[in-house]
Amino acid sequence: MxxxxxxxxxxxxxxxxxxxxxxxxxxxxxxxxxxxxxxxxxxxxxxxxxxxxxxVDTLPQIIVQKMKAGRHYDIDVNRVDKILEIPGVSDAVARVWGYYYFENAGVNFSVVGIEQYENQYKNSFVNLVKKFDFDKLKENSSMLVGAGVKRTMENSYYKEYFNFIKPNGTLKKVTLGGVFDGDTNLESNDMIIMPQEIVREIFDLDPSKATDIVVKVANPMEIQTVASKIKLMFPDTRIITTGDLKVSxxxxxxxxxxxxxxxxxxxxxxxxxxxxxxxxxxxxxxxxxxxxxxxxxxxxxxxxxxxxxxxxxxxxxxxxxxxxxxxxxxxxxxxxxxxxxxxxxxxxxxxxxxxxxxxxxxxxxxxxxxxxxxxxxxxxxxxxxxxxxxxxxxx
Amino acid sequence: MIKLKNITKIYDVSKNDKVKALENVNLTIKEGELIVLKGASGSGKSTILSLIAALSKPSSGEVIVDGKQISKLPDNFASIYRRDNIGFIFQKYNLIPTLSVKENILLPLVPLNPDSEEADEKIQEVMKRFHIEHKEDSVVRNLSGGEQQRVAIARANVNNPKIIIADEPTANLDEKLSQHFLEILRELKSLNKTIIIATHDPLFIGLDFVDREIEIHNGKIV
Structure with a gap:
């Protein structure tokens, strides 16, 4: 055979x-x-x-931004309470954040302010609050950075602190309080987190104002309805849903x-x-x-x-x-x-x-x-x- | 027994150019016979060999080997017929120049997929018989004409075929090597193989072990 x-x-x-x-x-x-x-x-x-x-999956379900002359402006913090009254809304948080352009490296950092005793709109922030003492960070004027930010800063010889340039031209020295891992690689690499008070100082943001408001809806099927209601309530706002972000x-x-x-x-x-x-x-x-x-x-x-x-x-x-x-x-x-x-x-x-x-x-x-x-x-x-x-x- | 009945072979050189290589050829070759086909170049000797080896098909007529008509065999069956019955020694040897002696001799066995021991035994046997065993691992293109011919003969015999066909076997050999080839022929004849040789070399005329000499002229047996 x-x-x-x-x-x-x-x-x-x-x-x-x-x-x-x-x-x-x-x-x-x-x-x-x-x-x-x-x-x-x-x-x-x-x-x-x-x-x-x-x-996209880690992004908030609804973001409410105040618009003026077609541009994004700071929003009143007290609008949070009114949004919370809309049926179906399970949570609403005023966010304080912004982009900080680091000229030496030619990159933008996302600088996010966290209030320790507020509800956090991201799971990773809940973990951060548990892991790090924000009172101490506030006291020492310190920040938490992603691994990519740390590398970028170190390349420019900022190993223990960083000098942020405030809108009035003066410097705000913030020391390095720790390094964290974010939900995704992209996020952890460009993010800086610090107590809200320091972020307000760096971006010159009034305590009655926030960058935007994020809204959590209990039933994801109701996101569009809630978004419409917010728009009706505050016609001067732009409402961005997760769906819009996905398209973008x-x-x-x-x-x-x-x-x-x-x-x-x-x-x-x-x-x-x-x-x-x-x-x-x-x-x-x-x-x-x-x-x-x-x-x-x-x-x-x-x-x-x-x-x-x-x-x-x-x-x-x-x-x-x-x-x-x-x-x-x-x-x-x-x-x-x-x-x-x-x-x-x-x-x-x-x-x-x-x-x-x-x-x-x-x-x-x-x-x-x-x-x-x-x-x-x-x-x-x-x-x-x-x-x-x-x-x-x-x- | 090999029988050629009313064979005509026409080659289509181009659309309007046809060459009649053989015309109404009848020939019978008995088992164990050694036949020499003589004639000038282009007389049709090689065409007869090619038809007996089922390398080509006649335009008309029949080629019958051992009672079977091989001129109408489908391509794959023709290959199997050649593998089992024919050992062809080509004029230009038709070896694969970049393979070794052993690899060239192995080629007809490859489709049979034999055990390596069995294949090796067969190869060693033919290499010894045709005195090429000392060049076993040499690459063929580095061998002399005589050595290449011995490789071609060994390859033609490795499957132990009943019919040996040689086309102008001494055309590329000097006198000494040609004489040596005659010794090989004598040995093959003693093994009762049917041998058909096409040549115009006068060396083959009047040899005692040649049974018949057949003259071909312009595609006809004279």
Missing amino acids: RKKINLYLIEYAINAILRQSYKNFFIVTVFTILTFLLTSVFFITNSLRYEMDST YQNIFDYKSGIFLALFIVTLFTFFIIIYDKASGVTSEEKREIGILKAIGWTVDDVLKEKFYESFVISLFSYGLGVGLSLAYVYLFQAPLLRDIFVGYSQLKTNFELPFVFDMQTLFLVFLLSVPIYIAATIIPSWKVATLEADEVIR
């Missing part, structure tokens, strides 16, 4: 690859680069999408995806040119070899099996190498160059790490776009030659 796997054929296929080492080295190189590019782009977008979804984030992401799409098309186009070149014929040397093999008793099936093994080894090796390099490039080295294309809003954010998102679908898609196509492009012209009369081929 014949054995199922013909190791001689596999050995012959590997030998055939090694015999044409220059040509195959070129194919493996190009194939690997294309796989690497495709998977890198997919990995980066997957990570960013994950990051974006995580960020998605728009930025989709814009970046357009660039990705262009890159994706160029990569695929290059791949198909190579495939077309390969599919359009076999060399006279390869043709002769097929003729010899047939003349000494190989069937068309034997020839095609050998060609299958040959192309499978090349394409699978290149695919594996491309994916491996891509994993290292994206998650180990944090995708230098490519990452800048996608993280367009990095001007507002400090450096952050691309979270590892293993997506089988992505790997399968790249596999389908490369390996079977390459195998087919190798087998079809070989099949054309193998079905000719052997005499015609070797004559």
Whole structure:
């Protein structure tokens, strides 16, 4: 009985690859680069999408902002009590926060003020209040920073404190009270948290005012209704719901995806040119070899099996190498160059790490776009030659 | 027994250019016979060999080997027929130049997927018989013409075929190596193999172990 796997054929296929080492080295190189590019782009977008979804999920259900002349102004804190009276609202908190542009590093920090004894609108803040003594932070004029902020500050030699420039031009020295982990990587990297009183001083914000008000609704299905009621109650406000924020984030992401799409098309186009070149014929040397093999008793099936093994080894090796390099490039080295294309809003954010998102679908898609196509492009012209009369081929 | 009945072979060189290589050829070769097909280049000798080896199909007529009509075999069956019955020694040897001697001789066995011991035994046997065992691992392109021919002969015999076909076997050999080839032929003949040789080399004329010499001229048996 014949054995199922013909190791001689596999050995012959590997030998055939090694015999044409220059040509195959070129194919493996190009194939690997294309796989690497495709998977890198997919990995980066997957990570960013994950990051974006995580960020959006941690955002408040409703944000109420006071508008004046089409611009966002400070809102009266006493509006919180009126909002709390709306049926369905389970909580409302006046937030004190703002962006602080750190010119040396060219980045924006999100500076957030927390009142220790208030209801916190984020789980991570509840944990912070439990973990750190805010009375002591107020007393020492200290702040808590995300890991990215700490790195950025240290790069500018602010290791123990930071001097904030107040609107009147004077400095506010705030010492480093601790480092925290946020809900998401993006958040933890650009956020500074400190007692509300210090934030008010840095941004020159009156105690009767807040940056905005966040509202929690018990039943998520009622978010739109509550938003409409707030708008009716305070016509001078802008109401932003989680849904609106998702759309806004998605728009930025989709814009970046357009660039990705262009890159994706160029990569695929290059791949198909190579495939077309390969599919359009076999060399006279390869043709002769097929003729010899047939003349000494190989069937068309034997020839095609050998060609299958040959192309499978090349394409699978290149695919594996491309994916491996891509994993290292994206998650180990944090995708230098490519990452800048996608993280367009990095001007507002400090450096952050691309979270590892293993997506089988992505790997399968790249596999389908490369390996079977390459195998087919190798087998079809070989099949054309193998079905000719052997005499015609070797004559 | 090999029988060629009313064989005509026409090659289509191009749309309007057809070459009649064989015309109404009838030939019977008995088992164990050694036949020499003589004739000038282009006379149709190689075409007869190619038809017997099922490397090509006749335009009309029949090729019958051991009672089976092989001229109408589908492609895959023709390959299997060659694998089981034919050992072909080509004029230009048709070896894979970048493979070693052993790897080239192994090629006809590959589709059969034999045990490595069995394959090795067969390869060693033919390498010894045709005195090429000392070059076992040498790459074929680095061998001399005579050595390459011995590799081609070993490869043609590794499956122990009943029929040996040789197309201009001495065309690329000097006199000494040609004489050596005749010794090999004599040995193959002693193994009761049917041997068909196409040649225009006068060396093959009047040899005691050749059963018949057949003259081909312009696609016809003279």
